[in-house]
Amino acid sequence: MSTRRATISDVAREAGVSPSTASVVFSGKTPVTDATRRRVLDAASALGYTGPDPRAASLRRGRSGIVGVVFEEHLGTAFLDPVKTLMMDGLSEAVSPLGAGLLLLRDHDPTESGTAASLTTAPLDAAVLIGCSGHLRESLDAVKARGIPVVVVEGDAGDDIPRIVLDNREAQRQAASHLRALGHRRVAVLTLPARAGWQAGWLLDGTAVTIDVTRERLAGALEVYPDAPVYAAAGSFIDEGLAAGRVLLADPSHRPTAVIAQSDLLAAGVIRAAEEAGLRVPEDVSVTGFDGIVVDGLAPYELTTLVQPAAAKGRAAGQAVAAMLEGSDAASIRFTCEFREGNTTAAPRPA
Amino acid sequence: MSTRRATISDVAREAGVSPSTASVVFSGKTPVTDATRRRVLDAASALGYTGPDPRAASLRRGRSGIVGVVFEEHLGTAFLDPVKTLMMDGLSEAVSPLGAGLLLLRDHDPTESGTAASLTTAPLDAAVLIGCSGHLRESLDAVKARGIPVVVVEGDAGDDIPRIVLDNREAQRQAASHLRALGHRRVAVLTLPARAGWQAGWLLDGTAVTIDVTRERLAGALEVYPDAPVYAAAGSFIDEGLAAGRVLLADPSHRPTAVIAQSDLLAAGVIRAAEEAGLRVPEDVSVTGFDGIVVDGLAPYELTTLVQPAAAKGRAAGQAVAAMLEGSDAASIRFTCEFREGNTTAAPRPA
DNA sequence: TTGTAAGCGTTATCAG
């Protein structure tokens, strides 16, 4: 306990074998006699040796078994989003057979001193960037410079970087078409933030939307309802949807008969706003969501929504990483959302 | 691109300095002439060298800059809990000045093959175990054997392991006392799961409660209301609270005038169940929560609850890790919850 | 301020 920790050579010496043999006993990469194995293992436990030092092993092997996951938000914020959480789940599942773990990283944390573990100083085998917009590009450059494989989820990082994306536009158009088929003419759109740091408010024609997901889903809705009023929330939360819903449903004379929300949480908030205003869903207002997550506490409503394969996205990212680590190059993947009709949409009341 | 990556020696040679000088330019640990620094930096960019290889550096230094966070649940499940999320936030903040990042780990994943990155194979400087009950003890042994510093949050790992805990019992008693002071006599308790894998149901006297948090909070409530009926939910979700609330409030003749819920999410569900049953909160039923998180979508209710310093817990864990890494030994810390009166508790209706 | 030298603890390779 007091002296330095035992190394594999100590164990080898104690067991009367060579270091390489001892190493092989632990890695299992080459057959070893049972007797030898036992001697080595006994020596190890006698010396309190618990296995090869991962640091040395990773230097030698050139692999650390660590995949970085880079977020552009505060970690707490990222995990507030059920879709990201599911995605992490899929990702963790997919890198696990690789023997890899996930290291949480922020793109560039302005509040922290430069000492923080980062893309540049962490022993990463690969990196997954989540939602590549804005300064995440800097992270991208850092990683590319290091020459480690990168995959981008829900973002565009240039042609040479595999990306995992959704058919946001087409999917959202499907929901809009569904509403039109039901006969809705006055429809409002409630979007996710238009850009980083966005404050909730109407999205006028000229406003630039820099967040890819928001822009694409919006485009899909506008294909069907080109003149729909558009309100952009400040984030994907029920309370944001509630606040926005109050605005959208405020004026009885201009009230939309349906609201297309860009996330299930926003949709849930709109439903609450409708209830609050004495409107019934779907009789008085139809509401569609996006994501297909389980919104805790929303029962008995079942959202009409686009179900995105969030966990599959994560898994795909993990598999892409695995492929690149093997030297093959990974293709970008575009996932398709599935339209699911719930009980929050119906034909509008006859005027 | 085709040949092997440049090393710091290559850079040094190119710059006409020694490897140690080049190293120092990157680490900044020793003063270097501006001219020298420039030469080295130029050589580096000429060779496409992006900085020291973290794997080699960590072997040499004996530090990897990685702190493992060990959960006993699926990652997706863990992050569904806002308290854990906040805790992670605090933790990540506290280890950041250390230059460390957080590696997500599961205790022992039965579904994965043995290859997964784990306590035993990941290059960890330290580990934080979350909620040490059940098999998390195995993880504990693994880490202790490796001789790396460990901290346990919300769990008991024996006297030699620093732990970060809450005054669960006292805090819960405070909420119960508040209800008694208001005049409540028929009070029901809605707890978190009694053990891993628990199905929602009544908790009878003899039932063993193996989850520390559940047991302690329950004990606090029972100090004030020893005869209260106790129902244990299957998890901390609004929908669980809703289901449990339906049971608790079902029978008008035995209906409690107040429900003590062990989490804010459960409390939110009970409130929904009350609304559903045509009862008003707090006029007909009082409800208390625990955690003090923001429950998305609960407005206009403000829970009467115990606010736990979730982020501070994470920070404390991080600081404990930092201390141990410096050689000093970290003390266990017991945090105190703050009672916060909202608008979900009031005196019971006169019978 | 810069250079020299000696590892850090493993594991891949190849020969026996």
Next chain:
DNA sequence: CTGATAACGCTTACAA
């Protein structure tokens, strides 16, 4: 099946 050898790429006393 086992052993000798040679790196992996860097950091840090210590000396100059």
